[in-house]
Amino acid sequence: MSMEAPHKTGKFGAMVNEPPVAKWLFANTSSAPIWLVVRVWLGLQWFSSGWGKAMFWDISNSQYIANGGKGLKSFWERIVAVPPGAQGAVITYDWYYEFIKGMLNGGHYEWFSWFVAFGEMAVGLGLIFGCLTAVAAFFGTILNFSFELAGSTSTNPVLFGTAVFVILAWRTAGWWGLDRYVLPALGTPWEPGFLFRRSSKTPGSSLPPVTAAK
């Protein structure tokens, strides 16, 4: 008696196929206009946030990185004032509390404030121009995750959720952007782009299949 699967399975034995709408959104370049709007919106949020923190040239007006990271220092002092578990605690997890406390006691707010401000701007620029879009979105989620662990909800859940979709659409989100050229050039760790191919005889494209809009 035949034991064949009732439906086609992929290389890794997927049980069910993706729905057509997911294929269109995440693997068909005709969905690129949607991702253009989504990623520009997300990028603007990140860039303006980083820009606001990075006004180091205007010390009187600076909120964050001027004056040796004073802004970040006061934020860290506020969130570690009450330890996890106690009433009014901002941080829930002990390990994150210890991490922030260690950073604060070590005086690391000075360089870390630059790291956060310019990291946010880099994420914003990557998303706005569609350059390594998914990588930028991934680092954006790391920042969102860190801010939420530090008790700052604000816009982070919305930005996090949006970034997850941009990451899922890594092949199409930057089609109307620099990724159209950058991704084929760099490729992926499992399929190098034309810049990293050792032999010109290597068959196939540099990227997983994407349905072209044409």
Added chain:
Amino acid sequence: MKNRPLSTLNLTIIGMLGAVGGIWLIIMPFLLGYSDDKTPGSNAQLLSIICGAIAIVVSLLLVVTEKNEGLKTLRFYGGAVMVFIGIWVMSAPYLFNYSKLKNELWGLQITGGLIALVAGFVVQEIYTRSKE
């Protein structure tokens, strides 16, 4: 999977949607009271009206030239201009420092986003048809 799920887009209807977006950009500042917010609000109002007027002109251009095969390049660049206007309107609250004014921020972001989205599909459609 079908490569061109939007190939049946009616450019007349989509173009008219762009014109509606342009009209909305012109009247929105008055409905949402941008000028009440002094200088930044007035800047937002001016930007909205100018971009709205451009959007109307370009959209109507797309509609009236739809049947003219000789003007497809013009239509393509017209659509690209609409995409740029949409992105510009979305970005304006941040570029011109009125992102703290909620009416201006959300009004321009949503309208600009929708215009860029619609125009994006128009550009894609024109490009697809030009390859047929």
